[in-house]
Amino acid sequence: MSSSDLLAGGVAAAPADVSAQPVLQLEHVTKRFGGATALNDVSFDLLPGEIHGLVGENGAGKSTLMKILSGVHSPDEGEIILGGESVTFASPKDAKAHGVGMIYQELSCMQQLSIAENVFLGRHLTGPGGVIAWGRMQQEAREHLAELGLNVDVTAQLGTLSLGNQQLGEIARTVFSGAHIVVLDEPTSALSGPEAEKLFEAMANLKTRGRSLIFISHFLEDVLAVSDRVTVLKNSRKVATLPREGLTKHRLIELMIGRDADQLAESYEEGIQLPPRSDAATVLDIDSISSTGAYEDVTFSVKAGEIVGIFGNLGAGMTEVARTLFGQTVAEQGRIALDGAPVAPRTTSQAKKLGIAYLSENRRKTLFPRHEIFKNISLAHLDTLLGPIVQQKREIEIADDLVKRTGTRPANPLLKAGNLSGGNQQKVVLAKWLTKTPKVLILNEPTRGMDVGAKREVLDLVKTLKNEGVAILLLSTEPETVMAESDRVLVMSRGRITREFAGERVSKDLLMEWA
């Protein structure tokens, strides 16, 4: 399951020199957004030739720290010390000029250009008269990439490479444009096992060349496999910075979740007792479905009036399973049955007619911001609600009823949906599927980015649907969301279901251990 077994000790053989002068230090950095403190008195140091893991739950402050390092935000208090000198980054460009390079989760390379051009993006080598020196560029690109363990035809289009190799290309570009410090944000989330190993080798290689790397990830095994030290953030504060030796995944999870008594209820830290298995009729039955590069041998079922939660990290394959169920992709193998009859929806409209409803994780993909709320709500079931002729009066009545039921504020179906707050937009999108009760409701990150009140309202709605006998599948990367209302909990990791929790205790650390 993890690549740590394969790599432990092997790659990260030479630990960084702890006595050396740090290349980068953050001293008591605090960052506030409005009333909320995103980073609270955090100190952090990075040694030359070190790979430094950075872990923490969603919202612990990882991304704020990263944005401060890359010049997107500047700290309200504290300072950044680079090579012994206090600096301020005016912009991401400025941070880059200071030698801090970022590799984001979503790669920013140009698929259509050649690999060599990508490595030299924005600073093509030129000869006399400004003519591009292709030969020299290809030669140098080839050498640079070989250093990272990537031996490819540099004249090929970047898009022809695997995602892992594209990532190596991007790292090469960052390093050879002068970055001494490279920050990698979730670099392994979309990689297969062998690809991740290759990345780790490249990281170790850079390390021996004296570059320093910050490795941010949810995949704790990966962090443990390559890091020299690991810093744990929790609730905007630094918990600890520890050397890798003697550190275990379990210990990291403990540090990430913490033991604050006052946080108990909110964080489900002590876990919850799941109810005994339901004996209701099975509505959705999935039998070992597989899709190359997305998920493998996935089997589970959802019963009437049951909420099945699936927890996994980003890229675990949950969204891909949901897309297959909703007719957006087709499983290459396996069977899906609905009420005992095999189904294979090929379009979203077929899936809808079968009684499957899907709430996507991306609100941009679900909302019509420039259209009225009532048009947003009625769209999914226009025909069954109104027949082929749209009677707008009736349509608005139905929408009016639903905005009240979902607690959408302001409760005016004639407003444009784009004028609502994020949480209320999500209620509108959910309301769309309530115009006709579905058999199966798939919710992908239904409460992400919502405040506690709105979260509760959405979860209460989901509970109401459960009581009406809807089979509900709830996918989330937040353990709290999965644990909040689920009757059974599954954990997915790298495209596979790794564990089912039913009728037993489940806790955050257990979920995270299996992810």
Add this chain to the structure above:
Amino acid sequence: MATQAPAQPASSGGAISWASRNARLLAPLLTLLVMVIFFSLTTDVFLTVPNLQNVVTQIAPIAVAATGITFVLLCAEIDLSIASVSTLTGVLAAWFFVGDTVALGNWGIPAALIVAALCGLINGFLSAYIGIPSFMATLAMLTIARGMSVYVSGGKPIFEVPPFLKAIGSVGNQVFGIPVIGLVALGVLLIGEFVLSYTKFGRYVYMTGANREAAEMSGVNTRQIVMMSLVISALTAGLTGLLFIGRLSSANPSAGEDILISTIAAVVLGGTSLFGGEGGIRNTILGLLIFGVLSNGLNLLPNIPITFKQALQGIVLLAALLLNVFALRLERVNTKRE
């Protein structure tokens, strides 16, 4: 666009806010009023019954094709083949009627329309299911349809057309003073308005254009919607071709290419977005009237050299488009503030 006003809450009242919310209709309406007033004052002829009948007869064939392409633009697609498909349909109807090779008589009219629908089906299939951008797919169809009308007719105009079409197309043929051809166009526009504003399909067209992914996520078969819109557009283009040969009493394979620009210009002038999801037949009607009044009125103006007319028409159209853009910016700012 079809939101019924009475249900609007009083809280957001005020004439300015109302105007900004309806900017997409008011801006072209203002342009039209200014033009009508201007030409009424500067020429003696503009505001006479025969001249207005003339305006109607001139824009009627374009209005039919404009109805169809409104569907396509609302879907955020484009159909460049309308002019060629229109010409091909006209030529085929006349060719079948003459019957040197295939004699269908009046049945040639529905047969020609079926060919038009087929062109649309191919456009739609290529862009919705194969993934060729509609710009390219319909550009290819433009060439194919144009080539086919030349091939079928041997490159020469056909001077015999079904009398039925002649009767519809003739300017003298009027009901209560309105040319029949104008009534046909009005009928098509009203059907278009009904379908777009009051049917499920129409709503799907708007939502597909507004956010294709979100429509897909709501279980709308967006590919089907895009394909159907292109079929509708080809069908109305075919109808336009029939009206043209009726009006001219002949089918000319090398005529009618300017329909494309006139039609799209009229629809966009009316305020329908080229990016989909916003606008509609009401906008198209306004755009057609602006376009018709402008080309007619410029002809009547004394002291303008005939050679400068086309350039002047373009300049006025550009001004009208600028007005639309500014009006919509105002709308957007006001919606945000609410």
